[in-house]
Amino acid sequence: MPNTFKIYEDLQDSFSEQQAKTLTKVISKVIIDESNIVTKVEFNDLKEIVAGLAVTVKELAEAQKRTEARVEELAEAQKRTEARVEELAEAQKKTEETVRRLVVDMSDVKKQLGGLSMAVGYGIEDKYIPIMESFALNRYGADIDVVERKHIIYPDGKYDEINLYLEGSIKNKKVYIIGESKAQPGKKDLDRFNLMLGRLKNYFKVKDDGIKGFMIGYIYAPEVEDYAHSKYPHIDLFKTYQIERIAGSSRKKS
Numbered sequence: 572m573p574n575t576f577k578i579y580e581d582l583q584d585s586f587s588e589q590q591a592k593t594l595t596k597v598i599s600k601v602i603i604d605e606s607n608i609v610t611k612v613e614f615n616d617l618k619e620i621v622a623g624l625a626v627t628v629k630e631l632a633e634a635q636k637r638t639e640a641r642v643e644e645l646a647e648a649q650k651r652t653e654a655r656v657e658e659l660a661e662a663q664k665k666t667e668e669t670v671r672r673l674v675v676d677m678s679d680v681k682k683q684l685g686g687l688s689m690a691v692g693y694g695i696e697d698k699y700i701p702i703m704e705s706f707a708l709n710r711y712g713a714d715i716d717v718v719e720r721k722h723i724i725y726p727d728g729k730y731d732e733i734n735l736y737l738e739g740s741i742k743n744k745k746v747y748i749i750g751e752s753k754a755q756p757g758k759k760d761l762d763r764f765n766l767m768l769g770r771l772k773n774y775f776k777v778k779d780d781g782i783k784g785f786m787i788g789y790i791y792a793p794e795v796e797d798y799a800h801s802k803y804p805h806i807d808l809f810k811t812y813q814i815e816r817i818a819g820s821s822r823k824k825s
Contacts, residue, residue, distance in 0.1 A: 715739035
């Protein structure tokens with residue numbers, strides 16, 4: 572029979588009471604089952620193995636604690652991230668609302684500026700309509716029968732608003748002189764005006780010399796003048812003060 576008390580005493584030096592009791596039972600059973608007396612060396616080897624297992628278990632327990640601590644850290648980080656996302660979502664809502672208000676405000680500004688631009692344009696037209704006959708005669712040699720602000724409605728229902736519509740003749744040949752007035756014309760204004768002249772040319776069924784276009788503005792940026800001269804040489808540019816000078820020149824209607 573194995574000396575279980577001696578085994579227990581030896582194990583108790585390295586293990587807790589419960590562990591020593593359990594190991595004593597296991598070792599005694601092994602000795603009995605195998606009918607083999609464990610030598611002191613073998614017993615010490617067994618103790619080392621068991622001790623190694625205990626160390627491994629302890630290390631695993633420590634690793635588990637570190638893992639649990641790391642999981643808690645990640646959980647806290649996740650909470651902070653979620654809180655930050657909520658803050659960003661709220662900030663996004665506020666930004667979108669601010670942008671929406673700015674769009675509305677800009678829309679109002681554009682309407683006001685558009686209204687102001689139209690008012691300025693109409694002011695130019697109203698000022699110069701009375702002298703357009705003299706202007707057209709002195710500038711183009713045209714005898715003018717009609718001067719007005721006019722809408723041309725096309726077969727598809729679309730229309731163009733003509734700021735200064737002059738209808739007459741040059742050397743007994745029908746001519747349409749079309750004027751556009753802006754406070755400070757830009758490149759896009761020239762582009763739109765040129766397209767309108769093309770539509771009117773087709774509508775009136777005239778050749779290039781049967782329609783003439785001119786633009787009036789208080790001032791032109793240098794790049795706009797260069798753009799007009801290089802791309803649209805058929806469109807005459809006039810500053811507002813030049814209209815009166817041309818209309819007041821000495822040429823008389825024939």
